[in-house]
Amino acid sequence: MSAPGRYAFFFDSGACSGCKTCQMACKDKNDLGPGILWRKVYEIAGGSWRNEGGLWLPDVYAYNLSMACNHCEDPACLKACPTGAVSRRDDGIVLLDARKCVGCRYCEWSCPYGAPRYDARRGVMTKCDFCADLVAGGGRPACVDACPMRALDFGGLEGLRAKYGGTDSVFPLPAASMTKPALLIRPHRSEGRAGRGRAEIANEEET
Amino acid sequence: MAAREWPLVVFTLLAQIGVGFFLAFPLPLILSGDRPEARSMLLISLAGVLAVLAAAGALSFFHLGNPLNAYRTLGNLRESWLSREIFFLLLTTGLLVGLFVLEWTRAGSRTALVALSVAAALAGVALILSMANVYRLEAIPAWDSPMTTFSFLMTAFVLGALGSAAVSAFKLLSEGGGATPFAGRLPMNAAALALLALDLTAVLLFDPNFGLVRNGQRRVDPRPSRALMRLHGLRMALLLSAAAALVPMILAGSHLASSSLIQSLMIGAFVAVLASETLGRVLFYALFRKEGL
Numbered sequence: 098m099s100a101p102g103r104y105a106f107f108f109d110s111g112a113c114s115g116c117k118t119c120q121m122a123c124k125d126k127n128d129l130g131p132g133i134l135w136r137k138v139y140e141i142a143g144g145s146w147r148n149e150g151g152l153w154l155p156d157v158y159a160y161n162l163s164m165a166c167n168h169c170e171d172p173a174c175l176k177a178c179p180t181g182a183v184s185r186r187d188d189g190i191v192l193l194d195a196r197k198c199v200g201c202r203y204c205e206w207s208c209p210y211g212a213p214r215y216d217a218r219r220g221v222m223t224k225c226d227f228c229a230d231l232v233a234g235g236g237r238p239a240c241v242d243a244c245p246m247r248a249l250d251f252g253g254l255e256g257l258r259a260k261y262g263g264t265d266s267v268f269p270l271p272a273a274s275m276t277k278p279a280l281l282i283r284p285h286r287s288e289g290r291a292g293r294g295r296a297e298i299a300n301e302e303e304t
Numbered sequence: 305m306a307a308r309e310w311p312l313v314v315f316t317l318l319a320q321i322g323v324g325f326f327l328a329f330p331l332p333l334i335l336s337g338d339r340p341e342a343r344s345m346l347l348i349s350l351a352g353v354l355a356v357l358a359a360a361g362a363l364s365f366f367h368l369g370n371p372l373n374a375y376r377t378l379g380n381l382r383e384s385w386l387s388r389e390i391f392f393l394l395l396t397t398g399l400l401v402g403l404f405v406l407e408w409t410r411a412g413s414r415t416a417l418v419a420l421s422v423a424a425a426l427a428g429v430a431l432i433l434s435m436a437n438v439y440r441l442e443a444i445p446a447w448d449s450p451m452t453t454f455s456f457l458m459t460a461f462v463l464g465a466l467g468s469a470a471v472s473a474f475k476l477l478s479e480g481g482g483a484t485p486f487a488g489r490l491p492m493n494a495a496a497l498a499l500l501a502l503d504l505t506a507v508l509l510f511d512p513n514f515g516l517v518r519n520g521q522r523r524v525d526p527r528p529s530r531a532l533m534r535l536h537g538l539r540m541a542l543l544l545s546a547a548a549a550l551v552p553m554i555l556a557g558s559h560l561a562s563s564s565l566i567q568s569l570m571i572g573a574f575v576a577v578l579a580s581e582t583l584g585r586v587l588f589y590a591l592f593r594k595e596g597l
């Protein structure tokens with residue numbers, strides 16, 4: 098299958114139920130050990146109580162963000178890696194060659210999306226490779242195929258933009274100008290409140 | 305701070321101390337001309353700097369998950385500050401080994417010694433600048449500040465100057481006082497005090513999470529924990545006590561440089577600043593918090 102420009106992920110935050118099937122499908126396909134998640138589902142939660150005519154009502158919100166490596170146009174991990182283990186293909190897929198990795202974890206520090214993950218068993222970093230083998234054979238990344246809510250999609254960045262619209266920067270992601278991620282997100286309706294308020298990642302320990 | 309960061313704390317401190325001490329002690333000895341009585345001290349001090357840099361390099365291996373690939377770390381000099389840091393560590397060490405061998409064998413002319421020592425000094429400063437840039441990551445707002453570069457340089461300069469003065473004082477004390485080529489290093493002591501005052505002011509005002517001036521910062525941890533604040537207070541107290549210990553030295557002038565009290569104060573000041581800079585580095589790593597995920 099020829100690359101439709103730069104590959105990207107699309108994620109519909111409003112459609113995601115937080116079931117983590119994408120996370121598990123990724124772990125299964127890539128045979129990832131305990132503690133290693135190339136795709137993570139973050140639960141963003143916030144809110145408080147609201148006084149309405151003397152009655153205290155719960156006023157809370159929560160939404161999910163399913164995030165993997167965003168195969169950035171300007172990858173911080175590539176610039177950080179001292180061994181040249183990280184490379185970027187013409188189709189935008191950013192790959193990490195664990196055979197060259199020294200295990201310094203500097204890519205982990207530099208990535209604002211927390212995408213590279215350390216494999217303590219082998220002493221090297223690992224990360225999402227966009228299921229490059231499946232994509233090369235005309236297939237789809239395992240996470241996209243597994244999502245029961247059809248909240249995830251992939252394809253060429255411009256094609257996805259034309260199909261879904263969306264944005265590449267929602268709370269609590271960093272400014273997209275930092276690394277220019279190949280990512281489009283349809284924000285959850287509470288995303289604006291989360292950005293303005295004191296929302297937090299409720300499952301930080303898990304991710 | 306994660307336990308796995310300890311090798312990096314010690315690595316950065318040792319490398320900065322090594323470079324700073326070279327700039328403050330062996331380099332002025334070489335540049336000040338031929339002084340036969342200083343030769344043994346020059347060789348000992350160069351060996352000391354080399355031992356510190358070698359220890360720093362060796363300790364950095366404890367941070368690696370796959371040290372067998374360490375030889376690949378020069379593979380991205382074009383883009384990675386970490387590659388450049390390792391390159392300048394190797395270059396500085398190599399130049400210092402050359403300098404030591406030339407001095408030891410008396411094979412080099414004075415011009416060669418001066419050229420090599422200036423090259424080693426420049427490589428050493430480049431090492432510290434590269435080291436600071438390794439930490440100036442956009443994804444970690446508390447580190448991505450000019451204060452990181454400034455504080456790494458200050459660690460080298462202050463501990464180098466104080467280390468030089470402390471070594472001179474220690475030599476005088478161990479010899480029971482009297483004049484040596486290293487007695488009365490008043491300019492170095494004054495420089496140490498000036499640098500210390502500058503460091504203290506900068507930490508007080510501009511430390512990314514503890515400084516009084518907080519304008520223009522990007523999102524960082526809004527309020528450090530009470531335990532971290534206490535450690536920061538201890539750090540400031542150590543810097544202040546070192547500055548206070550240096551003042552009598554400056555006021556006493558060179559005629560009192562052989563006083564054992566003054567010499568003990570000098571060694572005490574070095575120890576206090578070493579403890580303070582170690583605390584500062586621990587606090588620096590403790591502020592690790594990423595913007596984004």
